[in-house]
Amino acid sequence: MKFGGSSVADAACMRQVAGLVRDALQAGTHAPLVVLSAMGKTTNGLFAAASAAERGDLPAALGQLKELIQSHRRAAEDLLDDSVPDELDQALTDAFGQIELLLRGVALLRELSPRSQDAIASFGEQLSTRIFASFFRNQGMAADWVDARTVMRTDGSFGGGQPDIAALRGLAKTHIAPNLDAGRVVVTQGYIGATEEGLTTTLGRGGSDYSAALFGAALQAAEVQIWTDVEGVLTADPRIVPGALPIPCLSFSEAAELAAFGAKVLHPATIQPAVEARIPVTVRHTQKPHGRFTTITGEVRTGRSVTALASRGPITVLTVSSSRMLAQSGFLARLFEVFGRLNISVDLVATAEISVSLTVEADAPLKALIKELSSFATIQVAEDRAIVAVVGERLKYTAGLGSRLFGALADINIEMISMGANEINLSIVVKREQEHETLRRLHAALIESNYGGGAA
Numbered sequence: 001m002k003f004g005g006s007s008v009a010d011a012a013c014m015r016q017v018a019g020l021v022r023d024a025l026q027a028g029t030h031a032p033l034v035v036l037s038a039m040g041k042t043t044n045g046l047f048a049a050a051s052a053a054e055r056g057d058l059p060a061a062l063g064q065l066k067e068l069i070q071s072h073r074r075a076a077e078d079l080l081d082d083s084v085p086d087e088l089d090q091a092l093t094d095a096f097g098q099i100e101l102l103l104r105g106v107a108l109l110r111e112l113s114p115r116s117q118d119a120i121a122s123f124g125e126q127l128s129t130r131i132f133a134s135f136f137r138n139q140g141m142a143a144d145w146v147d148a149r150t151v152m153r154t155d156g157s158f159g160g161g162q163p164d165i166a167a168l169r170g171l172a173k174t175h176i177a178p179n180l181d182a183g184r185v186v187v188t189q190g191y192i193g194a195t196e197e198g199l200t201t202t203l204g205r206g207g208s209d210y211s212a213a214l215f216g217a218a219l220q221a222a223e224v225q226i227w228t229d230v231e232g233v234l235t236a237d238p239r240i241v242p243g244a245l246p247i248p249c250l251s252f253s254e255a256a257e258l259a260a261f262g263a264k265v266l267h268p269a270t271i272q273p274a275v276e277a278r279i280p281v282t283v284r285h286t287q288k289p290h291g292r293f294t295t296i297t298g299e300v301r302t303g304r305s306v307t308a309l310a311s312r313g314p315i316t317v318l319t320v321s322s323s324r325m326l327a328q329s330g331f332l333a334r335l336f337e338v339f340g341r342l343n344i345s346v347d348l349v350a351t352a353e354i355s356v357s358l359t360v361e362a363d364a365p366l367k368a369l370i371k372e373l374s375s376f377a378t379i380q381v382a383e384d385r386a387i388v389a390v391v392g393e394r395l396k397y398t399a400g401l402g403s404r405l406f407g408a409l410a411d412i413n414i415e416m417i418s419m420g421a422n423e424i425n426l427s428i429v430v431k432r433e434q435e436h437e438t439l440r441r442l443h444a445a446l447i448e449s450n451y452g453g454g455a456a
Ligand code: ADP
Pocket: 003, 004, 005, 006, 007, 037, 206, 227, 228, 229, 230, 232, 233, 234, 235, 236, 237, 238, 239, 262, 263, 264, 265, 266, 308, 309
């Protein structure tokens, strides 16, 4: 059971979570593993404190820390009726002391390495899990707090640690499985891990979903539950498309495409460990546990052609032209070799006779890229664009989809179009300022028109 930041934002939320965990404990044959995110926007606060320290603004950094200390102490006191056990009090004091030391170190050096960044960011989950575990035990239930860094082994890619699956499996068997088998709930952190040498790493922003799937696969869980603030995966981001509908069933591939193309409800890497272990993932609303939810599994049989939409921006479109070279063999190899060497990942590609268009992240090192590519091609750059993805298992069988899509966007300029090789994703590129309008129009034309309310 993984609970995201909004699900553990304050004492009231944590009480709700404790109730859900207790229900699962009483209903199941095994105790659940509880994976928590940091409380509310704590991780953002830690990032802000770290960058203030890097600027040399220690007062601002310590000011941020003070707010975090207050909100965490307030939650602990509220949950534990002002009699915070010594053990928790000491753990909180130690954690706050360590964050302060790290911030002072960063401010002195005015240097924030990815390694220091991870060390600082990791405290959000350490704090939330300490408070929750203490509260849960205080309610008379058997629970153990496990430091994820003793189990979630990663490589040393700070800011985006790559898990060592074999090591994780072994460590989970030793440090987590016996407790669960004995009917004891285990509370651990999402997002964080450690290298073999014991250096703290993170799996990247939003990484708690990924942690949950990795732990679930390592423990051969029956299900991975992602508890959040929406009734499952919806047909579009509800903040952009108010009429977005809940989706009862989603295939692993659809979910993976949606996550990769910007549906924030799942971290893009979440699905892969679950797919490999064939473990269903459900996405549920913490405040409406008996409401609708989404089940993501290998096979989904539905008649719907378009399952959902997602979008991501800003991105940059590069159009690479070379009248001399494109028709010759080896051009694309040469082109992609440059991207590979500069470690720039490409999302969409569309080729024409004398040009290739590709999309890259807005923060890709464009200068270096253009310098290298200009030696054999002409480059046009279009910044501030967005990718809008239409996802559905049955897309490829749906006649007339193109005309409905173009019809809905008659006055919006589609700058690039690409059908994913797995044929379940049709993506277009539009100007960033038209991203939301594009989503709303496509939702009306491709999804609402089919379902007319209710669930997709
Ligand atoms: P958590 O803190 O639980 O990890 P997130 O904020 O990371 O939650 O993800 C949940 C949010 O994702 C929702 O509140 C919603 O605004 C957003 N979201 C984006 N796309 C979708 C979608 N297709 N379905 C559901 N939610 C989505």
